[in-house]
Amino acid sequence: MSTAKGIDYFTEAASVESVNARMSEDADPRLRQVMGSLVKHLHAFAKDVELTQAEWATAIGFLTRTGQMCDGNRKEFILLSDVLGLSMLVDAINNRRPSGATENTVLGPFHVEGAPVRAMGEMISLDGKGESCLFEGRVLDLDGKPVKGAKLDVWCDNADGYYDVQQPDIQPKWNNRGIFVTGEDGAYAFRGIRPVSYPIPDDGPVGQMLAALGRHPNRPGHMHFIVAAEGYETVVTHTFVADDPWLTSDAVFGVKASLLTEFVAGEAGDTMWKSRFDFVLNRADPA
DSSP states (O other): EEEETEEEEEOOOTTHHHHHHOTTTSOOOHHHHHHHHHHHHHHHHHHHOOOOOHHHHHHHHHHHHHHHHHOOOOOOEEEEEHHHHHHHHHHHHHHHTTHHHTOOOOOOOOTTTTTTTTOOTOOOOOOOSEEEEEEEEEETTTTSSBBBOOEEEOOOOTTTTTOOOOOOOOETTTTTEEEEEEOOTTTTEEEEEEEOEEEOSSSSHHHHHHTTOOOOOOOEEEEEEEEEEETTOOEEEEEEETTTTGGGGTTOOOGGGGGGEEEEEOOSSSOEEEEOOOEOOBBBOOO
């Protein structure tokens, strides 16, 4: 590193040291650790591929357009993180659980706070579309005991493959959404539709990137769940249609074998399909 009068100048060879040396010793230690590692790996990437100025400009333009696509309903940066597998990696790092506990998967960009609390067995599909399905099961602890007062926040796309927030002028508010609370037996039940596969929004820069890479934007059919109960770790997950053709190439890498769910034909006079899944919660660390 070139030095004159005690001043360190930027060089290609010592680029990481040059940048990280500017951080104050008074900065938050965790921030220093994260940013120091980010600079280290980012610079290593640029050196590894010998990034051209034209490529750098393309990347800046891509990130700018990604930010410009974001609003209250469209979260393009979450989509970017999802399709790069980063969302799933961060989720895996932060949700390591013992064998037998229900696994997490990616939250996705379409969760909405404040969904209505519904009575057990109530229908969440409000637009009259799709093949009706009864979702049922129990919320248990690792010892197989029922969890009372567990809150299940559920949501999915409609039969056309769109979430209500994507079509606010077409779908009823809170279509295919609801919250259900378990009783003493830990059981839950609600009626919706058999989930259908759909493409993530691909009309923006993330979709253009996927097309350039020869990747499709499709997600297999799934029902979203957030299962929360006092004293237990919250589970953010999906249940996946077990015979969906996109399971092994999910655009956001969200599929896990333990989350595949059979959809069986309903009985005469009942819903067209039934899907059963038991959620197993791990107790939260008191700390």
